[in-house]
Amino acid sequence: MLIGPLYLYSTGTKQHLYVEKGALVKDMAAHMAPDLGRPLYLNQALEPIFGDGVLRANGKTWVYQRNVIIAELFMSKIKTMLYSMEDSAMEIVKKWDKSIEENKGKTVDLVIEHDLKVLSEDILSKACFGSNYGEGKHVFERLGAMQTKLGKTSTLLGFFNLSFLSINGNKEVWRMKKEVDVLITKMINDREIQNKNKNDDEKPNDLLQKIIESSKRDTTLNEKGFFKRKYDMNQLTIDLCKNIYFAGSESTALATTWALWLIASYPEWQQRLRSEILEAFDYKLPHSFSEDGKLQKLKLLTMVIQESFRLYGPAVTNSRETFADMKFGDLLVPKGTYLWMFVPALHRDTDNWGPDAAEFKPERFANGLSKACKYPQAYIPFGFGSRNCLGQNFTMTEIKIALSLLLYHFSFEVSPDYRHCPVSNLLLIPKYGIRLLVTRLNHTQK
Numbered sequence: 394m395l396i397g398p399l400y401l402y403s404t405g406t407k408q409h410l411y412v413e414k415g416a417l418v419k420d421m422a423a424h425m426a427p428d429l430g431r432p433l434y435l436n437q438a439l440e441p442i443f444g445d446g447v448l449r450a451n452g453k454t455w456v457y458q459r460n461v462i463i464a465e466l467f468m469s470k471i472k473t474m475l476y477s478m479e480d481s482a483m484e485i486v487k488k489w490d491k492s493i494e495e496n497k498g499k500t501v502d503l504v505i506e507h508d509l510k511v512l513s514e515d516i517l518s519k520a521c522f523g524s525n526y527g528e529g530k531h532v533f534e535r536l537g538a539m540q541t542k543l544g545k546t547s548t549l550l551g552f553f554n555l556s557f558l559s560i561n562g563n564k565e566v567w568r569m570k571k572e573v574d575v576l577i578t579k580m581i582n583d584r585e586i587q588n589k590n591k592n593d594d595e596k597p598n599d600l601l602q603k604i605i606e607s608s609k610r611d612t613t614l615n616e617k618g619f620f621k622r623k624y625d626m627n628q629l630t631i632d633l634c635k636n637i638y639f640a641g642s643e644s645t646a647l648a649t650t651w652a653l654w655l656i657a658s659y660p661e662w663q664q665r666l667r668s669e670i671l672e673a674f675d676y677k678l679p680h681s682f683s684e685d686g687k688l689q690k691l692k693l694l695t696m697v698i699q700e701s702f703r704l705y706g707p708a709v710t711n712s713r714e715t716f717a718d719m720k721f722g723d724l725l726v727p728k729g730t731y732l733w734m735f736v737p738a739l740h741r742d743t744d745n746w747g748p749d750a751a752e753f754k755p756e757r758f759a760n761g762l763s764k765a766c767k768y769p770q771a772y773i774p775f776g777f778g779s780r781n782c783l784g785q786n787f788t789m790t791e792i793k794i795a796l797s798l799l800l801y802h803f804s805f806e807v808s809p810d811y812r813h814c815p816v817s818n819l820l821l822i823p824k825y826g827i828r829l830l831v832t833r834l835n836h837t838q839k
């Protein structure tokens with residue numbers, strides 16, 4: 394059946410508009426929340442995992458949370474996390490080095506995504522919550538288990554099968570929710586104990602601290618009549634932490650995994666990237682990421698990551714609900730319509746990207762996103778408009794550091810045992826894992 398880039402269908406009383414037209418996404422991106430928000434019916438099913446956290450919220454709770462975290466993820470703040478990101482990334486270098494050593498210095502065939510997952514969980518735990526992977530591990534494990542139970546799609550997006558959970562399955566998800574809440578409550582309480590008797594300038598300066606302080610300072614959400622129900626600020630604090638744990642870990646790990654697989658698949662690009670890294674860091678082990686402009690110098694690496702996000706971005710679908718009658722271009726969309734975007738199709742739209750849209754061509758980003766395609770607003774690996782991802786800078790920095798260190802130390806080829814099968818399971822995952830042949834490199838210093 395041919396259905397085209399714009400079509401409407403209904404499920405009972407709900408109307409769904411599927412949009413795969415760059416020009417329309419551009420118009421949608423120009424509309425501000427709250428008229429265009431998270432779909433309400435998806436929201437109900439996702440309550441155990443996200444509570445009223447920023448990913449699921451609409452209206453004033455969303456505004457409150459976005460304001461709490463936004464400045465904590467600005468580039469100026471991320472610059473203070475560079476050492477810690479690098480430290481975590483060096484762990485993976487040491488681990489792969491050890492595997493090679495145990496193989497008498499010869500090339501090893503490694504499944505990479507688990508190590509990259511641990512890396513991104515460690516970075517997020519340290520940077521945002523002042524703990525490490527060991528401490529955050531139980532939260533990640535339980536959130537992962539809930540995610541698997543809750544189905545085949547993400548909050549960020551779509552096609553949520555609401556009928557799949559049995560009563561027992563449902564009970565189990567709520568049990569896991571309670572476990573996660575207990576773990577996060579303990580983390581918050583521990584932080585409050587640590588903070589006792591400390592002056593403000595002695596307290597940690599991370600996202601968790603900001604979330605705790607804002608919840609005490611900001612009482613607007615508690616005011617009677619402001620919402621249909623009174624908000625429990627303690628629960629909202631827990632929910633927001635939970636949302637950050639969820640939003641910031643697996644997505645980044647998968648993005649790094651897919652980018653490394655593409656780099657291994659295109660040896661000429663791999664060589665070009667390595668030369669750029671060696672040059673930027675003066676042929677020394679890259680450990681000066683905090684030096685001004687070093688990361689910005691990695692222009693080819695940025696292009697490769699952008700292209701990887703275009704073809705293998707972890708977020709597969711995106712969705713919105715119109716909370717008012719709206720107009721996008723010539724199209725009138727009534728209140729209560731669900732809007733769906735299937736990102737891989739949008740990112741391979743030949744009308745927007747040209748006839749080579751399906752090919753890996755990082756050079757299309759040589760002069761920036763605005764020159765790479767007709768409708769830059771329809772490049773949406775991090776979503777669009779006023780609800781776009783707050784973690785973009787964090788993620789891009791983390792991926793650049795991890796890939797620079799890995800490309801400095803190792804060369805990569807795709808293993809003959811690799812089976813290409815990207816599937817959407819909440820996020821875009823490699824169904825059979827990603828296997829790479831990893832070889833140690835020894836650089837002679839300049």
Ligand code: HEM
Pocket residue numbers: 447448459466549637640641642644645646648706707708711712773774775776777778779780781782783784785787788
């Ligand atoms: C490769 C990594 C990542 C990808 C692909 C990704 C993708 C997305 C997408 C598609 C959305 C929905 C945007 C929309 O509906 O238009 C989103 C929302 C969000 N992301 Fe990310 N994200 C990543 C990493 C992160 C990180 C590291 C953080 C935080 C440390 C983060 C925090 C958030 C938050 C708070 C939102 C909710 C924004 C809102 O609703 O206002 N993300 N992300």
